[in-house]
Amino acid sequence: MNMLQNRNNRRFLQVIVLFLTLFVLSGVSLADHEHVRFGVTPTFLHDQHQLLAKWQLYLTKRLGRKVEFIQRDSYQETMDLMRLNQLDFAWVSDYPYLHLRDLVRLVVVPLYHGKPAYRSYLIVSSKDKTTRGYEDLRGKIFAFADPYSNTGYLSPRFEIKKMGEDPESYFLKTFFTWSHRKVIEAVASGLAHAGSVESYVWDTLVKVEPQISNNTRIVWQSPEYGFPPLVAHRLNVQESDFLEMQKLLMEMKNDPQGREILADLDLDGFSIQKPDLYQGVVEMMREFGEYSAP
Amino acid sequence: MxxxxxxxxxxxxxxxxxxxxxxxxxxxxxxxxxxxxxxxxxxxxxxxxxxxxxxxxxxxxxxxxxxxxxxxxxxxxxxxxxxxxxxxxxxxxxxxxxxxxxxxxxxxxxxxxxxxxxxxxxxxxxxxxxxxxxxxxxxxxxxxxxxxxxxxxxxxxxxxxxxxxxxxxxxxxxxxxxxxxDAAVQGAILELLVLAFLLPINWYWGQRMAHPLMTLALRMENIRNHPPEQLEIEVYDYRDELGRMFAAYNTMVEVLMEKAALEKKVISSERLAAVGRLTASIAHEINNPLSGMLTALDTLKQRGGLDDRTTHTLGLVERGLLQICDTVGALLVEARPQKRWLEKCDLEDVRTLLHPEIIKSQVQFDFMVDIPDRLPFPAGALRQILINLLHNAIEAAGIRENGWVRSSVVLLDDVLELRVSNNCETISSERLEHLFEPFVSFRAGGHGLGLWVTYQLVDQLGARIELANQSEQIEFIVRLPIPENRGNT
Missing domain, CATH: 3.30.450.20 (PAS domain)
Known part of the structure; x- marks a missing residue:
């Protein structure tokens, strides 16, 4: 009985010490700014502001520090903020991550359908019954999501190049919608004949706003790529903060509130991955001369 | 169409x-x-x-x-x-x-x-x-x-x-x-509402306008068959042209009625005058040979030497001729210019003369006189007029219980007014029309010449006799204007 009590006491002390250590560390590391700046890109359903607010509140409560979500309309803007040391953490696409790989490091990678992976969907209007793939889209109008999106820009261009065609002249016209969701809208409305989107966004939209996604049809799916990761600024974020955030995110699936947010995000949880996960994207980038080994 | x-x-x-x-x-x-x-x-x-x-x-x-x-x-x-x-x-x-x-x-x-x-x-x-x-x-x-x-x-x-x-x-x-x-449908609904409001008003107003005109038209159409009737004021009580037309119509009806009454009067007096002239001329024609016949009879009787039978026959003839003479004499009314003018005592005489008759008939008799001592009217004619009227009145009132007779002789400005009224049975309008004609009598035994004689006398004096006939009461009014050239004394 006494033994058990002593063990409990010791454990309690350990928790106290750990807590104090974390508290001191965090106080030191974040002395230059009071809150955590979390960049969000249009990698997911960008306009779910309520969900973001909920997640922000959740993180603030769990972290004991104010977490501020900073939303930007393009990957470029979020990347610029990161480069300008304006962000501590960010949820970016795989392609921007690889661009920023010297500046950021992987915190966690979301698990989508149990895997840290997603695909690129080639979609056309549901009225279009003939198109089977990129080969049928010569001279058409094509909607890209973002110049720094893998699934919405890099992957389709790679596929065209693989066909031996020049991605710059293959389509009659291309334009950017600056979000995956808007690519779906552009194809659904008939503005573009086809578009390339993240599987994650399209699948989520099917659940949330089927009236939009129902007007489109998937004609081709890319191989799996590493899921857009949550990254931390190498200089801005101290190791302890990095670990704390990683731990917090990893444990989200263990409490009901966290699970609720994950469900809203249509994710299963987070995982810790190595940069090798994005090797496929690296290959594609190399094809366009955009990746040079450090 | x-x-x-x-x-x-x-x-x-x-x-x-x-x-x-x-x-x-x-x-x-x-x-x-x-x-x-x-x-x-x-x-x-x-x-x-x-x-x-x-x-x-x-x-x-x-x-x-x-x-x-x-x-x-x-x-x-x-x-x-x-x-x-x-x-x-x-x-x-x-x-x-x-x-x-x-x-x-x-x-x-x-x-x-x-x-x-x-x-x-x-x-x-x-x-x-x-x-x-x-x-x-x-x-x-x-x-x-x-x-x-x-x-x-x-x-x-x-x-x-x-x-x-x-x-x-x-x-x-x-x-x-x-x-x-949408706007048109709303407009149409409003239009229908306006029509639903205006059309009944229009109908009511049309009826209001047409009704009096129709009444007027109906009355005027029947003017030949019926005497025109006045329009009741409720038919159209406004002073616009229509109202003025109805007022004019009513005035016209009034004038027509007056004219009809006047015509009736004129016809009646003309008839009476004609009857008078005819009667007088016949009377004259009869009177002259009659006087001759009576004188001849008288002469025959004075000569004597007539047997009883002849005397009896002559008596019979003489009495018959005298009766004719009486009748004819009564028809020969003439208000001859007289030397003597009316005096106040003449009226007292009338009262005295009628006194026994009043007592006998047991009627209440009021007689008021308000005239100067002397007036420039022929005394005989006036006495005759008053006696005739009062005589008739006393007789008529005497039939009834609580019979009464009222009479007045008053000088009003330049008019001498004689009034005689009494209670009696109501006289029908048909009888009134022939009241002043000769041989029209209202009672057994009358020869029907009293009122005719009175009318002739009044007529000769240049006056008029009026009759006010109410229920169970009758009044004769005679207005005699004072002749201008004679003064009132």
Missing amino acids: IQRLFDLSLQTKIPLLGAILIIISTLSVSSVLMYLTYNDLKEALVTSSEGLGHTLSTTLAPTLLHGDVWRAFEIVRAPFAVSAPRNNIHPDTIVVISPDQKVFVSSDPQTFPMLSDISNYSEIFQATSKSDFSDNLTETSVLEPAGSEFLYILVPIKDGGLFLGTLILTHSRSGLNATFL
Whole structure:
């Protein structure tokens, strides 16, 4: 009985010490700014502001520090903020991550359908019954999501190049919608004949706003790529903060509130991955001369 | 047909014509209003669309400059967002045309796909010229191609003087027509309400106008068969022309009645005068040989030597002739100019003379005299008139219990007024008409000459005799004007 009590006491002390250590560390590391700046890109359903607010509140409560979500309309803007040391953490696409790989490091990678992976969907209007793939889209109008999106820009261009065609002249016209969701809208409305989107966004939209996604049809799916990761600024974020955030995110699936947010995000949880996960994207980038080994 | 319409009764015609007028005016007013409404609607549509066009063109300029199709699409689609207020003055489609005359973007990519040539849309293309899609288009222009379902508003998109493209807002006329139809239906409902209010008022007013006129027409139509009747004041109690006409009609009826009464009187007095003259001349004709016959008989009797039988026969003849003489004498009324004028004591004499008769009849007798001592009227004639009237009155009142006779002789200004009244049985109007004719009697034993003689005397004195006949009461009034040349003494 006494033994058990002593063990409990010791454990309690350990928790106290750990807590104090974390508290001191965090106080030191974040002395230059009071809150955590979390960049969000249009990698997911960008306009779910309520969900973001909920997640922000959740993180603030769990972290004991104010977490501020900073939303930007393009990957470029979020990347610029990161480069300008304006962000501590960010949820970016795989392609921007690889661009920023010297500046950021992987915190966690979301698990989508149990895997840290997603695909690129080639979609056309549901009225279009003939198109089977990129080969049928010569001279058409094509909607890209973002110049720094893998699934919405890099992957389709790679596929065209693989066909031996020049991605710059293959389509009659291309334009950017600056979000995956808007690519779906552009194809659904008939503005573009086809578009390339993240599987994650399209699948989520099917659940949330089927009236939009129902007007489109998937004609081709890319191989799996590493899921857009949550990254931390190498200089801005101290190791302890990095670990704390990683731990917090990893444990989200263990409490009901966290699970609720994950469900809203249509994710299963987070995982810790190595940069090798994005090797496929690296290959594609190399094809366009955009990746040079450090 | 039109003749038959105008022949209709006013009762039908006034409400009918009123209703036709009301319907025509309501229809014409509403037609004008609808025309104005349509124009207003169109103007509102064009104005609102021009406003929208200007706003959009300003916002679209950067997207054209940067070739940002998606932003441009979002801008042109914004007015069609589910949450945006929808109405029929909203454009149907918004199209942005780039200077190379191709669709840059449109709110409806299915109909106007990106990069499609403007010449694919023949209707717009026909209504416009190539210059409309170049920097010649300096300000908003409205195109209404004849026979087209659509109306187009063209707005140039410029930035710092650089022509970037043309914004086309299309409006379907059916939307405009639907809005107009809504307004028209509302207008029609209002119109029906107005009619529902006005038509009954019109009907009531028509009836009100027609009813008195119909009554008037009916009375006037029957004027030949019946004596005209006055219109009751309730029929139309206003002082407008109609009211004045009815008043005039009533005056006319009054005048006609008076005239009829006068004519009747004139006829009656003429008849009496004629009867008088005839009677007098017959009486004269009889009287002269009668006097001769009586003188001859008298002479024969005085000579004597007649047997009894002859004497008896002659007596019989003489009595018969004397009776004729009496009768004829009574018919020979003549108010001869007399030397003696009426004096107050003459009236006392009348009272004295009638006293025994009054006692016998047991009537209450009031007799009032208010005249000067002497008046320039023949005493005999006046005495005769008064005696005749009072005699008749006492006899008539004497039949009844509580019979009474009132009489007055009064000088009023220049008129001597004789009044004799009594209670009696009511006299029918038929009998009254023949009252002053000879041999008309109201009682057994009368020879019917008393009133006739009185009438003749009054007539000869240049006066009139009037009769006031009320229920169970009768009054004779004789007004004698004092002859001007004689004075009253």
